[in-house]
Amino acid sequence: MRYLILASILGSTAVPALAQEVNVYSHRQPELIQPLIDAFTAETGIPVNIAFVDKGMVERLQAEGDRSPADLVLTVDVARLGELKDAGVLQAVKDEALDVIPERLRDDQNQWFGLTTRARIVYASKERVADGEVTTYEDLADPKWKGRICTRSFTNDYNVALTAAYLAHHGEEETLSWLEGLKSNLAKRPEGGDRDQVKSIWAGECDISLGNTYYMGAMLKDDEQKQWADAVRIVFPTFEDGGTHVNVSGMGMTASAPNRDAALQLMEFLVSDEAQRIYAETNNEFPVKDGVEASELVASWGEFTPDDLPLTEISDLRPQALDLIERVNFDG
Structure with a gap:
């Protein structure tokens, strides 16, 4: 071969x-x-x-x-x-x-x-975030999270897809408001990848972050990153009128x-x-x-209901979602 x-x-x-x-x-x-x-x-x-x-x-x-x-x-x-x-x-x-x-x-x-x-989930600090404190994607714009959220660039494909899904559920005006609220809750400027955000939670720089589920598996296999993974738990948020974004x-x-x-x-x-x-x-x-x-490890992260939004609809909304992200200068 x-x-x-x-x-x-x-x-x-x-x-x-x-x-x-x-x-x-x-x-x-x-x-x-x-x-x-x-x-x-x-x-x-x-x-x-x-x-x-x-x-x-x-x-x-x-x-x-x-x-x-x-x-x-x-x-x-x-x-x-x-x-x-x-x-x-x-x-x-x-x-x-x-x-x-x-x-x-x-x-x-x-x-x-x-x-x-893979699900786009929330990594939450085991020490500083109570069970049930994170419920929906919409909730991430709530002022209660001010200074507590970390994320990679929102122009990254994973976050553009999440924004496109939000747009499909709520329309342009509400999505723009959500992006502005989420940005105002950031603990620091977006940088790095999903695992870097979990490291920031471990270091006490923020309390929750957005990430893909499979990064938990990757971190648990790494001697240095395992301590980051052990500091968080996976939470499966949903859209208010739907399921968890996949x-x-x-x-x-x-x-x-x-x-x-x-x-x-x-x-x-x-x-x-x-x-x-x-x-x-x-x-x-x-x-x-x-x-x-699913494997035993993946199954151990818990059950969730995937959002039933067709991915073709999310794909079609990518350009509009990216425009809204840039309009609020999310990464600025």
């Missing part, structure tokens, strides 16, 4: 297309999906080549055009999936095996499909797909019970397929 790791887009070499193989461009590090690839190849005999494309995946696929060796893309967040679709570098795939993915977690034109989900890691078939049949076999495998279990457990996420249980 060959792996081509692309640290950057410029100056990299294309993966040569061979007969009966699958070439994947991935936003995720190859080691995070290697267990899946090994299982697929063991079952089918089809080799899979992974190119790690951290940035510029859309631009690369556009530049390669019909000559692209890529068959599939694997990425995180509905924003990136939406960008790939909007750029015209994906193709529609209609396959009965993929119908096991809930409609709200896949593109309404079958150009991308969710594989695992996002996806997902896949799509490229418009060129020189190995379409083999690529389709991989897509079908990725929604099998075995692959769903492996992928979700490896990445500390939730399977999208009904009947496949």
Whole structure:
């Protein structure tokens, strides 16, 4: 099996297309999906080549055009999936095996499909935040949180998606007010990633933060970061008229797909019970397929009701959400 790791887009070499193989461009590090690839190849005999494309995946696929060796893309967040679709570098795939993915977690034109989900939750200090003190996303704009909230940049894809979901539930005027209220409650200027916010809670710089669930799993595996994780608990807020906001890691078939049949076999495998279990457990996420249980660690974080808002609607509202975030100069 060959792996081509692309640290950057410029100056990299294309993966040569061979007969009966699958070439994947991935936003995720190859080691995070290697267990899946090994299982697929063991079952089918089809080799899979992974190119790690951290940035510029859309631009690369556009530049390669019909000559692209890529068959599939694997990425995180509905924003990136939406960008790939909007750029015209994906193709529609209609396959009965993929119908096991809930409609709200896949593109309404079958150009991308969710594989695992993660919730956008609140990390709360065990010492300074009482049980039941955090309830809804709307509540985060309440003045009671003034000087108590940390967050990464709100122009980050994860927070843009959350804002787009808020916009879908409440409309522009209320979303603008919510952003202003949330900004006024910040303990410090947005910076770093989700784990950095948990570190700030541990250090006493704030009491709650927004984050994705899977970061808890990542922190618990790190000797230094475990103490940050031990200082917080996961809280699943909801929208007042809905559930907890979720996002996806997902896949799509490229418009060129020189190995379409083999690529389709991989897509079908990725929604099998075995692959769903492996992928979700490896990445500390939730399977999208009904009947496949989350890992013991992920299940220990508690039960929640996912918001039923279709991710395609969230994707469509991304530009408007980003405009509102910039209008209030959230990160300023």
